[in-house]
Amino acid sequence: MDTRTAWSVPGYTEVRELGSGGSGRVVLAVHAATGTAVAVKYLSDRLREDPAFVGEFRAEARLLGGLESPYVVRLYEYVEAPGGAAIVMELVDGISLRALLRQSGQADAEAALVVLKGSLLGLAAAHRAGVVHRDYKPENVLVAADGSSKLVDFGIAANRGSTPGVAGTPAYMAPEQWQGRPASPAADVYAATATFFECLTGRKPYDGENFAELAVQHIEAPVPETEAPEPVRPLIRRGLAKAPEQRPENAEAFVAELEDVALAAYGPDWEERGQRKLAALAALLPLLFPSAGGPAAGTTAAATTTLGGGAGWAPGRRGWLAAGIALVLGAVLVMTTDAIGASPGGASALSAFATTSAAPPGSASPSPGPSVPASPSAVPSASASPSPSPSASASPSASASASPTPTSSPTATLTGKPTPTPTPTPTPTPTPPVKVTAVDVALRTSVYRGEASITVSATGTGPVTVTVQWFLGGSQGAYTVPDGSESFTVQAGSTVTTTRQHTFTRDRGCYGGVRVTTKPAAGNKSAADSQYLARCVEAPR
Missing domain, CATH: 2.60.40.10 (Immunoglobulins)
Structure with a gap:
C-alpha cells in the first residue's frame, strides 16, 4: 500500500524513499538550511487516524529524550501537525547483524563479543534512563563498515517496572516477557544473550515450532550453553538464566562480566581483533550499506510466525501450563502484528530502520550530526521472528557535524537535545556570547x-x-x-x-x-x- 502523503516536515527537502510498510514510510531528506542529510519516519495516514498509535509514535520520542550516547541513534525533531506526524533522525552507514548472519552463518567468538558489547552499551544508556528496550534481536543491531556496532529501534520500549503487556520477538523473549510481567533490564540482557548465542552458533537458543513450544522452552528448557565455545559459556549461562534475579541486573553489569571473560579468554587485544573481523564480514556486503544508494526497501506486515524444527525436548507439567498461556499470548502477538504491520506490541516496521531519541517539550533545538545519504536493505526477519525489519540507519560518530535549525510544525514540535558533536559554523544571533x-x-x-x-x-x-x-x-x-x-x-x-x-x-x-x-x-x-x-x-x- 502506498502510504505517501502530501504533507512533509517543513524545512526539509525529500530526496527519495528508503523504505515503507504498514506503519508508514522512511525517506531520505536534506535539511534545506545546511544540506545535512537525515532520515524522516512518517506515520501512515491510516494509523494517524487512531489516537492510540499517534500516542505511541509520540511516546517513542519522549521516552528516549534523555539518552545521549554514541551507541543509540539520535533524534533531531519530532513534528506533529494537522497534515501528519514524523520523526527526523540521523543516518548511519551500517547494515544489520541479521544480514551479516545470513551471509556468514555465524561469527568468530571475538567478533560476536564486539557486537554484543557495542549494542549492550546502547542498552546501558537506556537502562540508566529507566528505559527497557524489549525487542533486542539481530535485526536491531547495526554493524558499521569499521566493525563498530550499536543498538537501534526503541519502537516498543517501555519504562522500567511498567506492565505494558506482552511484546517482543518470540525467539528472544525472556521467560518473564512471555508471562506479561513488568519490564526490566534483565529481560534485555536475556534477549542480548540469545542474539549472542545465535552469532556464535548460527542458530537460536530455542527453536519451537509455534508460540506454545517457544514459550515452554524459554520458561523451562535447559540453557544450551554447551553449544557455544567453552570460554564464553559463563556469559551464556548467566544471560539466559530463567529467573531475572539470576542474570546480570542490567546491561552495564553484563558489559563488566563480558570484559572480564573476554580478557581472560582472548587477551588484551580481543576487541581490536574482533572489530577487524566484523569489518571484514561487513565488507562482503557492500551493496547493503545505506551509502550504496540502492532502491527503496519494502517492509512486510506478517500476521503469522513460521518457526524452525523441534529441539527434541519435552516440557514438564509447568511447560504444558505455559503452553496454554502461550497460545493466548501468541494470538495477542499475532493480532497486534497484523494491526500495525510491524513487530509485536506496537513497534513500527519503520522503527527498525532507525531508532529515535528525543527530549521532552521545551528543550533546545537539535543539531543533526554527520550523516550519509542512505537506502536501507530489506532484512526479512528470522524464522522465529513474527515480523521482518529493514536494516537500521543512523550515525554513532562523534565527528564534526552540520547543524540545521529545524522548522517548527504548524501544531507542535518536540525537539531533541543539542548533540555533543562539533558544529563548524554556528548561525550568528543577537544573543549574548558563549x-x-x-x-x-x-x-x-x-x-x-x-x-x-x-x-x-x-x-x-x-x-x-x-x-x-x-x-x-x-x-x-x-x-x-x-x-x-x-x-x-x-x-x-x-x-x-x-x-x-x-x-x-x-x-x-x-x-x-x-x-x-x-x-x-x-x-x-x-x-x-x-x-x-x-x-x-x-x-x-
Missing part, C-alpha cells in the same frame, strides 16, 4: 578501560571546545603519567552530557584518571576524577 558556567566529569573504570561522563553547562551562543586529558597514576587522584587526550565541540545555550571512552596503557599505574577543561574556561575551571583499574598489576619499581 559563557561556560560549569564542567563536571565522572569516571567509571573496568579492565584497563575508562568511560567518562562529561557534563558542560553554557549560556549564550557559540561553540565550546572541550578537551579531555587521560592520565595514569599510582594512587587515587594522581595524574602523573599522561595517557592521551582528545577534543570535541558543543554548542552553548544548554547543559550537554556526553560519554567518552579510553583504553589505558598497561603497567604505567593502577589508577586511571581524566581531566576535562573548556575553552572558554568554565566557571569552576576544570573537572577531574580517577578510579582504580580492575585487574591492574602495577609495574615493579
